[in-house]
Amino acid sequence: MSTKDYLEKDYYKVLGVSKTASQDEIKKAYRKLAQQYHPDRNKGDADAEDRFKEVSEANSVLSDEQRRKEYDQVRSMPSGFRGAGGGQGGGFGFDLGDLFGQGGPTPGGAGTHGAGERIGDLFGGLFNRGGTRTGTSARRARRGADVETEVTLPFGRAMNGVTVPLKLTSEAACPTCHGTGAKAGTVPRVCPNCEGTGQETRNLGNFGFSEPCHICRGRGLVVDDPCPTCSGSGRATGTRTIQARIPAGVADGQKIRLKGKGAPGENGGPAGDLYVNIKVTPHKVFGRSGDNLTLTVPVTFPEAALGAEIRVPTFQGQPVTLRVPEGTPNGRTFRVRGRGAARRDGTKGDLLVTVDVQVPGKLDDQTRTALESLRSSGEGDDLRGGLLQQAGEE
Ligand SMILES: [Zn+2]
Ligand SMILES: [Zn+2]
Incomplete structure (x- = not known):
């Protein structure tokens, strides 16, 4: 979305009020819609979230008499004269920063910033978060990516369950330019190739293919003076540490899904999931077979032949006495109930x-x-x- 689109948005229509609506009517319309589309009541519904933002945006301008007047003024101009970028805003006798930066839908934009920074905030807010239904898919609410990581646990920790800190790297907005990709004091401009849509159409015979714009790579913006921190990408690699609860009884090679612990969503979308690949270091004595623990115990020939009661260790518990019956062959397996790994059902x-x-x-x-x-x-x-005899048979 370009600033032009933004100014062409009909805030009156968004709130469903007439152009001559009183402050009271605006307030009422806003309250009703804000309640209807509130994220708390529409969990995970990206469309509702977009609507909510749109409604809030409309209200923040229309509920302020001064800003409403400026908005009406700009909208009454022929569209060709409306600024396509922040740089031209000043020519219309009002400050884009004042109009959109303060108390608007974007955080920041306080009066202490220079005008350039305020416009930077405007771009940062509008282009990265200010979801719009008419925007391209690149700026729609998007679910964060799923992230995969690996953790190695000692045998005992895997058996008992443990909370481990996991350090994750993920993409975040560049802290220097707040995601605009532009050097401090400058602003990105709308990509001339795709006019801010981030998409271009390639014609192959009778078919038109829509693909990410090759000039702006789908951002819809181009940066003339790139931010030195992120080289203009607007993205930074952030590190975050989360506490991941690994349930008791996990086994080597298992994959745990932690819902919502993946990369943060974009434009208000939900976070992705985190998948943790579990590695378990082997125990000196005990092995694992599914939910069961395995253990090999040496017995003497007389014990196996005559029968015996032998003491066998259990994992983190008292040893138990196992009765080996008379005539037990080598390799026979006995079951000690309830001394294995924890299952999900407890x-x-x-x-x-x-x-x-x-x-x-x-x-x-x-x-x-x-x-x-x-x-x-x-x-x-x-x-x-029997063996010698049967070996000769066909
Ligand atoms: Zn940057
Ligand atoms: Zn482009």
């Missing part, structure tokens, strides 16, 4: 204990004798019989 997974039968490396005489007597008992003599 319940917990299980601890899966897998036995690892150990073969003694060094034998003392007593063990040797015991094992030799086991061998001579003939147990397991035909262990591989």
Whole structure:
């Protein structure tokens, strides 16, 4: 939107009042519309938000007799004479800064600024935030981008849940020029190529394609004297730290979505979401399998063969006694209920204990004798019989 468009906006129509409306009528119309389109009552509705801003803008001019008079004056001029940029405003016997900078829809613009800065505020406010229904998509309320980040948690933190500070970088308005991209004391001018729409049409045969203007790159404005901080882009990389609540029980490779914690929206649009990719450093003893924890415990051959009661650790809890029944094969897994990771519904997974039968490396005489007597008992003599036979079959 150019200043020209702005001045051509019919504030009377916006409020639905006649050009001769009294202050009382204006006040009433404004109150009704402001209530109807108030952001609190229209959460996430970008159109309502645009309307709300438009209504506020209209009211701020029409409810002020002096500004209303100036507005009426400008609008009564032939449109060709209306200033297309801030620079020409002074020629009409009023100060654009006074008209729009003070108490208007844009913050800032206090009387202490120089005129140039005030006009800068005007541009900053109008072009970056002052959403308008007739504006191009580039200046419509836009949802902020989704942001993705990664966090590495120690095993225990992931199990218990933790709040971690996440440092995020995102694009923000340049603090030096407040997003105008223009050097202090200068203002951007409306792009002559696209006349401020930010779009240009390319004709290919019978088809017209609308694409971002190649001169202003879709901004609708060009900067002659670029701001030294941002080189004219009007954008800066800002850093912000947010506290992200990571729920208990997250596992390595999981992706957590934090709604509304992404990049801020533009022109009053909602913020995007933040996606946190979770990495969990492995534990020395416990592993994860879904909601369950896994644990491998060594058992002796007699324990596995004869059965035993063994003590096994649990994660951050007292050890539990596990009954290994007689004749337990190597690799069998036992379940200890409720000693796993937290689930979203508040319940917990299980601890899966897998036995690892150990073969003694060094034998003392007593063990040797015991094992030799086991061998001579003939147990397991035909262990591989079936295997050898079946290997020959087709
Ligand atoms: Zn800048
Ligand atoms: Zn352009």
